[in-house]
Amino acid sequence: MDPNLEDSAIDDQSLETSSFPSATPTRVNKPKRNYRTKKRDSDNEKDGNEVMNENDSIESTSQTQQLASSSTGISLPYIQSQNAQNIGEVYPGLARLSFLDQDSGTGSGEDGGIGVNRPRRPLQQKSLPLQQQETPSSSEEEGDQSTASQTNQSPEILDAPPTTSPSAMSSGVSSDSSLVEIKDTALENKGRGLFSAAKDVLKPGALVFKELGYCQVVNDASLSCVCSACFKDTREEQGEDEKSATTGGGVSASNQRKLVRCAGCKVVWYCNKTCQIKDWKLHHQLECQGIQQSMKNAVMKDVWAKRSMDTTTVRALCRLVRRRVRVRISAAYKAEHGKMDAAQKQVNEVYYSGLDQKEDEWLDEHGATWIDQYLRVPKSQQDVSSKGFLDESTHFTKIMAVVMSCVVPAKEDRAAFMRGSSESEGEVEDASGTKGFELLRKLLSYGFSVTNLETTTAIGLALFVQSIPFMNHSCLPNCVYTFKGSRVECRVIREIQPGEELTISYIDQIGTTQERQKQLKEQYHFTCTCPLCQYFPVNPLIQPNQEALQAIVSKATIAPLLDSKQGFICANTSCTAQSDIGPILAMESQLAIYNKVELKCGTCGHVAELTQEIVQENQEEAERIVARFVREMNGRSDQQPKSGSRTFELAKVKLPETTDEKEAEEARKTAAALGGMNSVHEPSAAAIQCFEEAYRTLTGILPPQTRAKSRRSAGSSMDIDEDPVHRSALHRLVRQLEQTGFDEAVSHKNWVFALHRSLELERILNNTYIGHHPLKAIQGYYTCKIVNLLANLLLEESTIEIEESDHEQDSDEDEEMVGNSDDERDLQALRNVMSGGGGKKSKGLGAGSMQEQLMKRNQVGFVKTQDEVANKSKAAPIKRIQTESSRQLLMYLKSLIPKIEDAELLHQFRVCWGKDGKLASRYRHQVDSLKQALYYAELPFQETKA
Numbered sequence: 011m012d013p014n015l016e017d018s019a020i021d022d023q024s025l026e027t028s029s030f031p032s033a034t035p036t037r038v039n040k041p042k043r044n045y046r047t048k049k050r051d052s053d054n055e056k057d058g059n060e061v062m063n064e065n066d067s068i069e070s071t072s073q074t075q076q077l078a079s080s081s082t083g084i085s086l087p088y089i090q091s092q093n094a095q096n097i098g099e100v101y102p103g104l105a106r107l108s109f110l111d112q113d114s115g116t117g118s119g120e121d122g123g124i125g126v127n128r129p130r131r132p133l134q135q136k137s138l139p140l141q142q143q144e145t146p147s148s149s150e151e152e153g154d155q156s157t158a159s160q161t162n163q164s165p166e167i168l169d170a171p172p173t174t175s176p177s178a179m180s181s182g183v184s185s186d187s188s189l190v191e192i193k194d195t196a197l198e199n200k201g202r203g204l205f206s207a208a209k210d211v212l213k214p215g216a217l218v219f220k221e222l223g224y225c226q227v228v229n230d231a232s233l234s235c236v237c238s239a240c241f242k243d244t245r246e247e248q249g250e251d252e253k254s255a256t257t258g259g260g261v262s263a264s265n266q267r268k269l270v271r272c273a274g275c276k277v278v279w280y281c282n283k284t285c286q287i288k289d290w291k292l293h294h295q296l297e298c299q300g301i302q303q304s305m306k307n308a309v310m311k312d313v314w315a316k317r318s319m320d321t322t323t324v325r326a327l328c329r330l331v332r333r334r335v336r337v338r339i340s341a342a343y344k345a346e347h348g349k350m351d352a353a354q355k356q357v358n359e360v361y362y363s364g365l366d367q368k369e370d371e372w373l374d375e376h377g378a379t380w381i382d383q384y385l386r387v388p389k390s391q392q393d394v395s396s397k398g399f400l401d402e403s404t405h406f407t408k409i410m411a412v413v414m415s416c417v418v419p420a421k422e423d424r425a426a427f428m429r430g431s432s433e434s435e436g437e438v439e440d441a442s443g444t445k446g447f448e449l450l451r452k453l454l455s456y457g458f459s460v461t462n463l464e465t466t467t468a469i470g471l472a473l474f475v476q477s478i479p480f481m482n483h484s485c486l487p488n489c490v491y492t493f494k495g496s497r498v499e500c501r502v503i504r505e506i507q508p509g510e511e512l513t514i515s516y517i518d519q520i521g522t523t524q525e526r527q528k529q530l531k532e533q534y535h536f537t538c539t540c541p542l543c544q545y546f547p548v549n550p551l552i553q554p555n556q557e558a559l560q561a562i563v564s565k566a567t568i569a570p571l572l573d574s575k576q577g578f579i580c581a582n583t584s585c586t587a588q589s590d591i592g593p594i595l596a597m598e599s600q601l602a603i604y605n606k607v608e609l610k611c612g613t614c615g616h617v618a619e620l621t622q623e624i625v626q627e628n629q630e631e632a633e634r635i636v637a638r639f640v641r642e643m644n645g646r647s648d649q650q651p652k653s654g655s656r657t658f659e660l661a662k663v664k665l666p667e668t669t670d671e672k673e674a675e676e677a678r679k680t681a682a683a684l685g686g687m688n689s690v691h692e693p694s695a696a697a698i699q700c701f702e703e704a705y706r707t708l709t710g711i712l713p714p715q716t717r718a719k720s721r722r723s724a725g726s727s728m729d730i731d732e733d734p735v736h737r738s739a740l741h742r743l744v745r746q747l748e749q750t751g752f753d754e755a756v757s758h759k760n761w762v763f764a765l766h767r768s769l770e771l772e773r774i775l776n777n778t779y780i781g782h783h784p785l786k787a788i789q790g791y792y793t794c795k796i797v798n799l800l801a802n803l804l805l806e807e808s809t810i811e812i813e814e815s816d817h818e819q820d821s822d823e824d825e826e827m828v829g830n831s832d833d834e835r836d837l838q839a840l841r842n843v844m845s846g847g848g849g850k851k852s853k854g855l856g857a858g859s860m861q862e863q864l865m866k867r868n869q870v871g872f873v874k875t876q877d878e879v880a881n882k883s884k885a886a887p888i889k890r891i892q893t894e895s896s897r898q899l900l901m902y903l904k905s906l907i908p909k910i911e912d913a914e915l916l917h918q919f920r921v922c923w924g925k926d927g928k929l930a931s932r933y934r935h936q937v938d939s940l941k942q943a944l945y946y947a948e949l950p951f952q953e954t955k956a
């Protein structure tokens with residue numbers, strides 16, 4: 011029995027909940043004691059198979075295997091600030107990465123982790139079995155981890171990771187080629203970036219890489235709801251929302267039933283004993299000990315008990331340092347004995363499996379190096395000495411105090427660690443500060459917030475080292491990332507050309523341009539120059555206000571002579587003149603009087619002509635451009651442009667003549683909703699003109715030289731206030747959608763209300779830029795429901811005759827299904843509205859799903875194959891009538907199909923949900939029944955009756 015475990019929280023008795031079903035015990039339970047850190051060799055020998063100790067170095071973080079289930083989501087980089095650095099080096103990709111850090115400012119040399127040969131004493135950590143042994147110098151140790159097999163290489167060139175990097179995906183073209191490579195962004199001044207190394211275009215939905223974290227923790231707010239080993243979020247199971255997330259370390263009653271708490275530190279929670287044991291071996295052992303030790307300090311006791319300080323970072327740092335220490339010690343053992351010890355082998359067998367094992371081993375071997383060399387402390391923090399950093403922030407002091415107590419228990423070593431003295435051991439080496447602080451800074455710069463997709467709640471913090479840390483930001487990203495447990499997956503959302511940079515969005519994309527820029531500046535210390543920021547001072551993808559729109563329109567009409575933000579650009583390419591847009595705007599009005607206006611450059615005298623025709627041509631082109639632009643952003647560049655603007659002919663609304671106040675009110679609402687559909691817009695033709703540059707940038711067709719030239723210039727003459735109304739964040743959108751009461755309306759089969767709601771929903775969705783895939787998923791989900799609902803309505807509408815003729819024989823059955831005369835009335839009211847008051851009267855309508863009825867009646871299965879689709883008219887013995895309203899409905903319905911396809915694509919690639927996610931099954935249901943509805947909706951109609 012491992013002494014480190016027997017006293018720990020792993021005993022049944024130590025689990026803080028009795029109701030938890032006990033997992034298969036893997037060891038003999040010993041009486042509960044306080045932590046004992048000294049290892050008993052005899053125990054080790056006796057229970058070799060079960061022993062896990064500090065020497066069990068290569069333990070898996072493969073918890074993600076267990077957790078595939080639920081926690082997937084979007085995330086935002088945790089706290090970010092990394093200054094771009096050009097190192098003028100092309101890195102040949104993860105799978106064959108051999109990049110050389112030539113940047114003298116940061117990197118290996120400065121970090122001191124690699125290539126510095128200085129003797130070090132082992133860490134004074136009693137629980138570590140090897141501590142009495144002569145441990146190789148840290149640099150050697152780390153060299154062991156990272157550069158063991160590179161003895162023949164130049165010292166700066168790192169050992170190439172395994173032929174196929176665990177995180178990189180094969181392109182499918184050649185099995186050992188990675189889809190991504192790390193390269194300098196060259197002219198763009200963004201430092202390094204992740205680029206496509208695929209030979210072909212990467213299509214939306216493609217999985218580019220997946221990556222295990224080097225270390226990960228559940229955040230404070232989710233501790234009692236999310237398993238600290240597998241990141242399973244119990245709130246999902248319980249259908250709880252964020253409200254049930256406990257803050258301040260509190261515990262919700264329902265979660266107490268779900269999770270068990272470590273009885274040692276009383277801080278972390280697990281699904282079960284298996285998870286607990288696994289986490290213990292991997293990470294928690296030392297963390298637990300450290301937390302308990304720090305609790306002896308009154309301040310820290312308060313911190314842990316009340317979470318008066320956020321402990322997420324400190325726990326993450328603890329695990330980060332812990333892994334490095336563990337790996338180093340194990341490497342030392344291996345170096346000394348030439349092999350892994352028996353217990354270590356056992357760990358490998360038990361805890362590594364499949365891909366995770368390979369990746370975990372890779373992380374153990376190379377992770378520390380990658381952190382040291384390739385994750386760079388942002389310039390903004392580099393100048394701050396550790397001392398200053400420490401004094402400046404009591405927060406960090408506290409954090410470091412805790413980390414120290416975890417990883418460097420002996421007081422004198424702790425002091426040395428803090429000072430960064432070369433006297434101290436282990437991780438402590440850095441001319442400008444301590445290793446601990448160095449790591450902390452990197453964690454703060456590169457840590458990613460792990461989120462749960464379904465609730466979009468942040469549930470943890472993880473540090474990745476292989477791929478995702480190198481991805482730059484764009485407000486129009488071509489990739490998104492999701493989490494399966496704590497494993498991150500990156501997928502394509504727009505087509506990516508070979509060699510193109512892969513980007514993600516660090517922030518919510520729904521904000522206005524100003525907001526996005528502000529957030530990026532404050533949080534990440536850079537000015538974004540993505541097309542959306544560069545060309546759209548007003549985010550056209552969220553509804554611009556009228557003034558802003560007007561400003562764009564004014565500029566758009568004279569776009570040929572204007573840069574989209576700079577103002578007048580001289581058409582003479584050798585002239586660099588630019589002038590303010592004001593005088594030119596004034597000339598625009600002349601176009602209404604004269605067919606031609608001449609614009610003379612004040613610098614070189616070059617005269618450019620602007621004619622009505624040019625303006626007209628530009629506007630037409632702009633229309634085409636924007637259609638493609640919108641498609642591009644929806645990741646569907648394979649589709650043909652939609653012709654015309656998107657308005658739905660549902661707006662022929664006549665209020666029914668009624669004296670019933672309630673009915674009239676309802677009808678008015680519906681009419682308003684239907685009328686509102688007209689305002690569902692794509693950007694106006696004039697505004698479209700301003701999209702040109704962005705489109706060109708997006709599609710790779712370069713703008714004319716003159717504009718390219720001006721684009722590089724800084725500053726903007728456009729200063730437009732943005733619409734404050736639509737500064738919604740993701741959750742606000744979801745709330746908005748929820749507030750439409752659509753689900754409720756559907757479940758009550760209140761057609762009028764549901765349609766009304768669906769149109770409202772449609773408006774919300776259309777007015778929101780849906781760039782981030784969870785939003786797209788939500789959009790897809792709701793759109794599916796809308797279409798489904800309308801398809802049913804259409805069927806009801808168009809099968810009135812058969813309903814009537816069959817009614818008698820089916821009446822009993824229908825009676826059962828209807829059960830609510832209000833529904834009938836509502837439906838009739840809707841028909842009245844839709845058909846201008848002339849809805850056909852029918853009995854038995856509003857009864858359940860029309861598809862069900864048709865199914866029953868015709869005994870036909872739903873269409874599954876293309877043949878069946880082709881033959882469906884033969885197979886359909888239904889007489890149907892097409893009324894004006896059903897025709898309109900069908901039109902509307904079809905107009906929604908592209909969105910369904912988008913959503914289905916996302917679903918198909920499981921971009922959004924874990925296999926067992928509730929939303930996934932609900933979504934599946936919607937897609938299925940939608941297909942059924944469409945099948946029936948497209949059955950041949952009888953001639954429309956007059």
Ligand SMILES: C[S@@+](CC[C@H](N)C(=O)[O-])C[C@H]1O[C@@H](n2cnc3c(N)ncnc32)[C@H](O)[C@@H]1O
Binds near residue numbers: 092095388479481482
């Ligand atoms: C996660 S790192 C990305 C990799 C980074 N370029 C590098 O070389 O390590 C994030 C940092 O990259 C830089 N960065 C990311 N996106 C950028 C952008 N769109 N424009 C300028 N700098 C960017 C910022 O300095 C940011 O703090």
